[in-house]
């Protein structure tokens with residue numbers, strides 16, 4: 225067991241830290257760089273992405289031969305954490321959801337021809353992508369077996385009908401991964417497809433207004449009314465839709481954890497100067513035991529989440545699905561994120577509730593972390609199933 229970083233990963237980590245400090249934090253501090261949905265303005269983004277490419281910090285998760293840096297999941301962990309010290313960070317390095325998870329799954333499972341057509345432009349930053357799975361009730365949500373969007377085979381083409389919602393990035397995405405029902409089989413009833421935004425037969429019904437700041441392209445409700453997908457744009461085999469989803473979500477949930485750990489650390493960082501300097505009742509805030517307990521608790525939870533993330537990353541790198549480990553990391557890190565930001569707002573006093581610091585942005589953003597990619601409750605349901613199946617072996621060492 226060795227928690228030290230290899231010289232190569234430490235080099236990436238420290239260069240990302242310096243890049244974020246030098247180039248991204250100053251952008252984040254200037255409101256002129258925000259778009260109307262409170263994300264980094266696309267014009268500003270293009271310039272900073274070019275800088276990240278020149279610095280050799282582009283697409284860490286992708287193979288070197290495709291223009292990435294070829295890091296494994298454990299290597300990504302400290303690097304993604306550094307990126308999200310800024311709320312603008314991950315997208316500047318092409319490591320933001322949903323492109324990040326879409327690239328990782330396409331790189332793992334698609335054919336060489338599909339990689340060239342669908343993956344390479346996302347890696348190059350020429351197009352954005354979306355992953356379309358969730359549907360309005362009574363369709364697929366926490367339980368994908370309720371999926372209603374159907375793909376019916378007509379010759380060499382699949383014809384899609386149905387509705388999806390909360391599809392991140394759909395307003396600007398060019399490449400879509402779609403999960404649809406292809407049969408009533410309970411285990412093999414779903415199939416994954418690729419389609420291009422320019423194809424007819426689908427439309428965006430609305431960009432759903434949300435509580436927090438939005439990813440580029442928003443979170444959209446979309447309808448399919450006869451979208452035709454050639455069979456060559458099917459991912460894996462017919463009936464492998466759930467498998468594709470599990471492969472995608474395993475790593476995508478964990479890269480969320482890496483980024484959220486970075487954001488939780490930044491939230492605490494926002495309190496450091498204030499608690500050291502602000503005086504109340506004859507001493508600095510940092511000298512009050514009540515403040516020490518809040519900070520100590522938050523710091524400890526961040527470390528717990530990070531260790532769970534690293535352990536799950538190591539299991540994924542070893543070829544394991546790491547279902548238990550990813551679920552534990554997802555629950556702990558998403559809830560820690562929320563609590564750490566809440567603590568930071570509390571300690572900054574009234575200013576923490578203002579738009580003078582990024583804390584209120586983070587607070588509104590963080591609420592989604594406990595819902596997306598599986599709610600805390602569904603992950604705990606999965607953990608409970610493992611526990612009751614495995615008994616004491618739930619905690620077995622590798």
Ligand SMILES: Cc1cc2nc3c(=O)[nH]c(=O)nc-3n(C[C@H](O)[C@H](O)[C@H](O)COP(=O)(O)OP(=O)(O)OC[C@H]3O[C@@H](n4cnc5c(N)ncnc54)[C@H](O)[C@@H]3O)c2cc1C
Nearest residue numbers: 355356357358365366390391392592596597598599601605
């Ligand atoms: C900002 C944002 C971005 C998103 N991006 C995407 C995207 O890009 N693509 C996509 O396909 N989807 C996306 N989603 C959808 C997200 O993945 C779903 O919201 C999530 O899977 C839950 O589904 P649901 O909303 O239908 O909730 P439901 O399934 O209706 O569940 C509602 C609540 O019921 C409880 N619950 C459910 N099951 C159980 C259980 N077994 N035990 C106990 N309690 C339970 C939980 O508290 C849960 O939060 C996004 C959502 C948000 C908010």
